[in-house]
Amino acid sequence: MRVKKEDTATDWVDPDEIPDLSTDEWAAVIEAAPVQRGRPKSANPKVSTTIRLDADVIERFKADGPGWQSRMNEALRKAAGLG
Template sequence: MPSIAEDREITKAAKADPDAQPLTANQLKAMVPLRTLRGRPKSENPKQLVSVRYSQEVLAYFRSTGEGWQARMDSVLKEYVTKQSRRAQK
């Protein structure tokens, strides 16, 4: 740890550097903890984690379509649900 005199010298040198000016009170107030900026924004409709067993043929097909295959499976299932819901309403 620097002594009080060394700390004063460090602070004086930092204040003299135009590229390293101390933050203003408004800048400090506007700061947001890094933790809140990490990751994806929270979804309004989060998906639920479940364990499901699919046939090898179904998995092989969707995996062969490349990255995002799980999202494509979800889209296909959503489309099926929509069609079935329409049938049920008739």
């Protein structure tokens, strides 16, 4: 169960009493701002598509276990003369 935290005291009551940030403090905030999160962008991103294939073709690739889509992609690249 979550427990409600007690209110924390502030050093000021009126918003006008909030201390201004100095130029150096603002520079530190701006330097720290551009944080990139997540996975890096791929140089050659995949494209999602729908294709209908014969069941025995799919079964053959799936029979080799995980990674069957990558293996199928490689087979298609070879057949197309791309790799």
